[in-house]
Amino acid sequence: IGVKESHQMTIFRIIAAILHLGNLEIQGERDGEACSISSEDEHLSSFCGLLGVEHSQMQHWLCHRK
DSSP states (O other): OOOOHHHHHHHHHHHHHHHHHHTOOEEEETTTTEEEEOTTOHHHHHHHHHHTOOHHHHHHHTSSOO
16 A cells, blocks of 8 residues: 555564553552553563663553552
């Protein structure tokens, strides 16, 4: 459809990251008032690797509202 190969790879990387984000296992805590994500979750690692974001920061901000 006329999209450059470099742009296609970027789009594929973003789509793959979103799919990994959907597979995260989030555990509820304190009757649903809090949550956590295992630091060893392979989908979180893949998500961070694909988008180039820091693992610990992503783990923290996915579970804290601000």
